[in-house]
Amino acid sequence: MEILFPNLLDKYQVTKTIGMGGFSRVFEVIRLRDGKHFACKTNSMMGDDKLLQELKIMAQLRHDPGVVRLVAIVRDLGFCHIIMELCEGTLLSRLPLGEDEAALVVAKVAGTLQRMHALGMAHNDIKPGNILVGFDGEVKVADFGLSWQKGQGKGPLMRGGTARYMPPGERFKESCDIWALGVTLYEMLTGKIAYEELQTPQVLSELERYEDLPLILFDWTRVPVLAKDLMLGMLNLDKKKRLTAAQILEHPWIKRITQKYNRPAPETKVEVEAKQDVRTDLIMGGQASMPMY
Numbered sequence: 001m002e003i004l005f006p007n008l009l010d011k012y013q014v015t016k017t018i019g020m021g022g023f024s025r026v027f028e029v030i031r032l033r034d035g036k037h038f039a040c041k042t043n044s045m046m047g048d049d050k051l052l053q054e055l056k057i058m059a060q061l062r063h064d065p066g067v068v069r070l071v072a073i074v075r076d077l078g079f080c081h082i083i084m085e086l087c088e089g090t091l092l093s094r095l096p097l098g099e100d101e102a103a104l105v106v107a108k109v110a111g112t113l114q115r116m117h118a119l120g121m122a123h124n125d126i127k128p129g130n131i132l133v134g135f136d137g138e139v140k141v142a143d144f145g146l147s148w149q150k151g152q153g154k155g156p157l158m159r160g161g162t163a164r165y166m167p168p169g170e171r172f173k174e175s176c177d178i179w180a181l182g183v184t185l186y187e188m189l190t191g192k193i194a195y196e197e198l199q200t201p202q203v204l205s206e207l208e209r210y211e212d213l214p215l216i217l218f219d220w221t222r223v224p225v226l227a228k229d230l231m232l233g234m235l236n237l238d239k240k241k242r243l244t245a246a247q248i249l250e251h252p253w254i255k256r257i258t259q260k261y262n263r264p265a266p267e268t269k270v271e272v273e274a275k276q277d278v279r280t281d282l283i284m285g286g287q288a289s290m291p292m293y
């Protein structure tokens with residue numbers, strides 16, 4: 001590792017692997033100068049466009065309360081390390097959640113999606129494995145590897161994505177994030193995997209003609225009535241009728257919970273720094289490391 005990552009190891013000690021993905025490996029690291037712990041997502045620089053999009057979007061959203069915070073970018077020959085806030089784990093290992101907890105997660109993620117969508121961004125990979133839980137107990141959206149912003153780069157990258165969380169026949173749009181959050185909500189409440197036996201994209205797209213797809217395929221017996229109403233709004237096959245993030249936040253099942261816990265209503269105005277941008281030259285050439293604060 002010393003030979004591969006001299007610049008990373010100059011500033012951080014790598015302690016253990018905490019996640020593996022198709023294009024990356026995630027380590028827990030300790031910053032040498034102050035002993036603080038962070039997560040480090042190490043990507044090979046093969047897919048430069050994908051990586052650049054991920055970094056630009058994380059940088060723009062780094063003050064969003066519902067997004068895992070970008071801390072620094074470190075480059076080594078052929079690799080780029082994304083140093084970010086360390087979280088305790090993902091939602092995946094905590095399922096099923098209680099009704100209140102699930103509603104709070106939806107409120108938090110919908111707030112972040114609302115701000116992303118207002119900036120022309122789509123996350124494109126919302127699922128329990130990409131929603132982290134921080135040591136502060138807060139949920140944070142992570143993994144912007146498939147995210148895309150209108151007017152940036154060459155357009156959405158047409159690979160990857162998890163078929164189970166995609167609306168049939170649709171890809172890479174804001175409305176897909178809402179569908180994916182609907183499927184995530186189903187899994188949060190039931191602990192069951194949606195479409196368990198129907199996981200190939202082919203099967204899912206064949207099912208497109210069934211207007212009441214989620215009604216047929218999901219087991220609603222343990223889902224509270226209001227939550228089911230919200231989910232059916234999120235899982236509407238007609239993307240024009242599907243709820244928006246703002247409408248999710250206005251739904252009675254969500255309002256009930258934000259009021260009960262006296263949570264501030266998720267922000268409706270866009271507060272992220274739209275102009276903040278990652279300097280491409282700093283990532284792909286130039287300096288070896290780039291602190292973000």
Ligand SMILES: Nc1ncnc2c1ncn2[C@@H]1O[C@H](COP(=O)(O)OP(=O)(O)O)[C@@H](O)[C@H]1O
Nearest residue numbers: 019020021022024026039085086087129143145
């Ligand atoms: N900031 C973090 N804190 C703790 N664990 C993380 C963090 N970021 C990622 N992970 C872990 O690593 C896994 C893969 O990270 P992710 O960004 O989703 O990469 P991929 O694009 O390969 O799916 C996650 O599912 C999670 O288990």
Ligand SMILES: [Mg+2]
Nearest residue numbers: 021129130143
């Ligand atoms: Mg992931």
